Amino acid sequence: MKKPDKDSILRLIADSHSPLTKRDIIAAFDIGGDDRAEVKSILRDLLEEGAIVKTRGQEYTIPRGLPAVAIVEVVEIDLDGDVFAVPAEWNVETQGPPPRVEIVPEEKKGHPALKEKDRALVSLKRYSDKLYEGRVIRRLDDPRGQVMGLLVKQKKGFVLVPSSKRAKHDFDVGDKDLNGARDGDLVVGEIQPARGLARKRVRIIDILGSKDDPKAISLIALHEAGLTEKFPESVIAETKGMTVPDLKGREDLRDYPLVTIDGADARDFDDAVFAQREEDGGYHLIVAIADVSHYVRPGSALDREAYRRGNSTYFPDRVVPMLPEALSNDLCSLRPKENRACMAFHMRIDTNGSLRSYKIVRGIMRSV
Template identity: 45%
Template sequence: MVLESASGVRDGDTVHVLVDDGIAQFVELIKPSATPVVGTFQRDGTHAHLESLVPGYSERVELIGSFPGCREGDVVEVQILGIERGRPQGRVKAVIQHENEVERACTAIIRAHRVPHEWPSVVAEESVQKSVLEVDRKDRVDLRDTAFVTIDGEDARDFDDALYAEPRARGGWRLLVAIADVAHYVRSGSALDQEAVARGNSVYFPDRVIPMLPESLSNNLCSLRPNEDRLAMICELTLTRSANVTTFSFYEAVIRSHSRLTYTEVDQYLKSRETNLPDAICASLQHLYSIYQGLRVRRSDRGALDFESREGRIEIRQGSPVGVVPIERTEAHLIVEEAMIAANVAAANYLQSQESLVMYRVHEPPQREKIEQLRNIFQSVGQRFPGGIRSPRDLQRLVETTPKTRIEPWIWELLILRTLQQARYFPEDKGHFGLALSSYAHFTSPIRRYADLINHRLIKARLRKARRSAVGYEELEDIGAHISMTERRAENA
């Protein structure tokens, strides 16, 4: 479609076009999308217009009718009525009002980016049990006496994963990664499932979370809360002394988290070895730390990218943003991260070994044009840029060998990150460039990512030796494209 001819048209509009040799020329707007446009209210003397906040829709919307209660700069919702003289016209539908600045800003962003945030009545009507029933425990391995712990941030409420490690008699370790068994409660094709795939993932804002699943599941029945029976999918890994994974298996279990730990608590324990935690938990934490050290060495050996994180969180005081605080990635974060990566790799390899479909997490190598653009930037400031950038190891070495000049090292890292392609979900294995892995899939966060829930269903189908796959290739491809979009939507919001 020739976009220049379609001034004022947006996603969801019904339009009349003339098609010639595969090119659509816009003629007229037949029916505007029912989705309101969110933006700021601006007065022009006796007239007014809307400055859109919707990504990809920068049109200035002429407002018609009266504007009671609207003040300059208010965030409002406007229903588009049509297009006159190439300019969209609309009517104010609602003023977004909240008690404080942060609430108003987050609500405006949620609506502008069209993040689904209200539960359809049919989802609310689907009954969800309050606790694990005796029938749920049937045919599951009982691991309630195993000293699993969750390790998360202070504010976390949805606990997807729990960890336990112990030594093996001949050296090495047995690592158990327990992941909430969301697939047991969210049945494929149900109203709840349809809403979950529409959302694609949970979205985290400074003042709230827009969950993929209702809180009765995400924060309660599926969440691996301490001292409560919970259903879990187990990824059991056998590792050598050098943290090489030699065997893995998957099975359904019932577990009981023995403690809800924070990253801060784990870091303090690793530094001081002083704690009131039971001996079994302390021993497991020490083995988890040893496993992490070995996995980090293996990660470095295979040449994975390992940049310093520059992420931050917005600090809020009395409803207003007052600053940005850097998020520090400590060894406690990395213990969890490496265990999750190991389980995700095992999930991809297991499904491959079973000749099953897989929802892969694909990260393809950077395109040649992007590498050339990066080369030009380096050379423009007198920095050496080696030829033959083919692997993540080459890019990692580029950062490590770049002289420390007036330009901060993290800026080079940011430029390299922008050179990379975006990761996506796809049912064909194309490897993961950034992690330097030949196969990778998401398995460890089914409470907040739909891709993980899909892979849980695929694994369960193989465990039960089902003749048919839990989902077909074309459907998997469509879902992958959709949840890749919802991930971008969440990041942008």
């Protein structure tokens, strides 16, 4: 194969759909030995001339090209439902109009479509200077792409000091990324691409309150545990239109005066009980719980989020539920005088308290 020169290497990088490593370039020309050193020398020259740039991942691309992975922001959804975005990190004054990124529809079920102004981390495939294809790696409403901490004003600008002791450094915050936050606020920042920067940057996406707020300790503990009070849109979407089922295949328990035992300020009523003495001196007992499995189906977005949370978490000033409010405080709460789907355990015991018989049923109940 012909020995590569500066023009052929530049053309290879410019025509590539994604940034190339030094190994990719050497492999493309199928060269070895002393010629490898020549390729390295040409790459250094091209970098010094500004004809190419090197990413943090040690890959080469044209100056106006995007890295193989970048954060983008949705700017348009056309009549056909096609989603277009632009790079979140782009300086129009120095780089000109930003390239458009067409987002490839996600194959995974349960992931909601991106909306205008949504941000996502995407892998990119380049078609031209002006057009890329993007595949979503992670939506940035995912807490894994966020950091919580205290906003502090310093001489050179604002920084976010993470609340987590595991954090190794602070994050810079540009004035345009403050979004109304002020010195001393407890905030959540969205981690931004750090291409060519010594320290990572964040964009403030949520202001939780002041560091002097008594609720600050709960907020910090919540975030450090990887919890959030907000549910992904895909989870909320699955609760839309859910209603109490009819009696088909269920036992009608509404004539039993089932009683929930909860505090006066309780919002979620988890279980209900009933006891009645029978003619032989024994007792008929019923314990009923909400039929959560009717609403949360295996493999659904609700199921995955409940599995991730594991349980409802209680703080002194708040509760972070395992399920969205439409379920935890409504359909799966055995509220008085309202029909609710339930799982019920019928038990019959004798005068000595020994179990004589039992039956587990799906039912419809109405607590008193």
